[in-house]
Amino acid sequence: MPAAGLGLRLGGGLPKALRELGDVPMLVHALRSLLAAPGVGAAVVAAPPDGVADVRGLLARELGADAPVTVVAGGATRQESVSLALAALDGDCPVVLVHDAARPFVPVGVVEAVVAAVESGAPAVVPALPVVDTVKEVAAEDGAERVVRTVDRASLRAVQTPQGFRRDVLAAAHAAAAPGGDTTDDAGMVERMGVAVTVVPGSEEAFKVTRPFDLLLAEALLAKRRAERASDAEVPVV
Numbered sequence: 378m379p380a381a382g383l384g385l386r387l388g389g390g391l392p393k394a395l396r397e398l399g400d401v402p403m404l405v406h407a408l409r410s411l412l413a414a415p416g417v418g419a420a421v422v423a424a425p426p427d428g429v430a431d432v433r434g435l436l437a438r439e440l441g442a443d444a445p446v447t448v449v450a451g452g453a454t455r456q457e458s459v460s461l462a463l464a465a466l467d468g469d470c471p472v473v474l475v476h477d478a479a480r481p482f483v484p485v486g487v488v489e490a491v492v493a494a495v496e497s498g499a500p501a502v503v504p505a506l507p508v509v510d511t512v513k514e515v516a517a518e519d520g521a522e523r524v525v526r527t528v529d530r531a532s533l534r535a536v537q538t539p540q541g542f543r544r545d546v547l548a549a550a551h552a553a554a555a556p557g558g559d560t561t562d563d564a565g566m567v568e569r570m571g572v573a574v575t576v577v578p579g580s581e582e583a584f585k586v587t588r589p590f591d592l593l594l595a596e597a598l599l600a601k602r603r604a605e606r607a608s609d610a611e612v613p614v615v
């Protein structure tokens with residue numbers, strides 16, 4: 378779980394994964410969501426390099442001292458953070474998921490679909506949603522932006538995480554990548570090796586907190602989920 382990003386587009390001064398949602402940092406929600414999936418046995422978190430001890434303390438408090446979570450120092454780019462976390466993985470785990478700490482509410486069903494696709498033989502799997510906006514390619518012209526063309530959105534997908542891989546495939550992609558590279562997702566690195574990437578349905582609830590509006594959305598979704606849990610827990614009157 379890459380969690381070392383600064384969150385410059387969100388702003389606010391704190392590394393994004395440590396921004397609170399409800400009463401705990403986003404990272405805690407993301408780990409709970411991921412570890413709730415039956416196929417997920419353990420996690421390695423790439424934390425902000427100067428916050429490793431704090432993140433270890435936080436996760437011990439929130440998830441318990443025996444939670445199957447290792448914390449390592451992340452790097453200057455997402456790609457580097459994932460590489461560092463991969464290097465800390467235990468021996469016996471043939472399937473690896475890479476999940477953004479900035480996607481706190483991925484539903485268990487999405488995680489299970491990704492794992493199932495890898496276990497069925499796909500070397501690399503991404504969850505994705507169709508692009509719903511009308512998309513235009515633009516170029517700068519005389520100090521203004523002009524439309525070059527309207528892109529056919531029928532074949533466009535917005536990809537999410539967790540992205541799932543055969544471990545050897547992901548390790549090879551990271552080994553082949555330029556050190557210090559800044560590929561925005563792991564599937565992109567695997568694509569460059571000519572490996573097929575399978576797409577499974579994503580979920581709107583797996584959205585990434587990128588900009589301030591996303592934080593509002595995350596707070597609203599958290600409140601909705603908590604209200605639903607509270608009403609499920611009410612004892613029915615007979």
Ligand SMILES: Nc1ccn([C@@H]2O[C@H](COP(=O)(O)OP(=O)(O)OP(=O)(O)O)[C@@H](O)[C@H]2O)c(=O)n1
Nearest residue numbers: 379380381382383384385386453454458478479
């Ligand atoms: N050096 C980095 C940069 C990003 N990430 C992680 O990669 C995920 C997705 O990245 P993004 O949303 O781009 O996060 P930031 O890089 O933090 O955001 P920004 O680009 O706005 O600064 C996040 O969980 C983030 O913590 C990371 O582990 N290490």
Ligand SMILES: C[C@](O)(CO)[C@H](O)COP(=O)(O)O
Nearest residue numbers: 477536537538561562563585
């Ligand atoms: C992997 C990823 O979540 C794909 O959407 C990635 O973190 C995206 O980073 P971006 O720079 O915000 O597109």
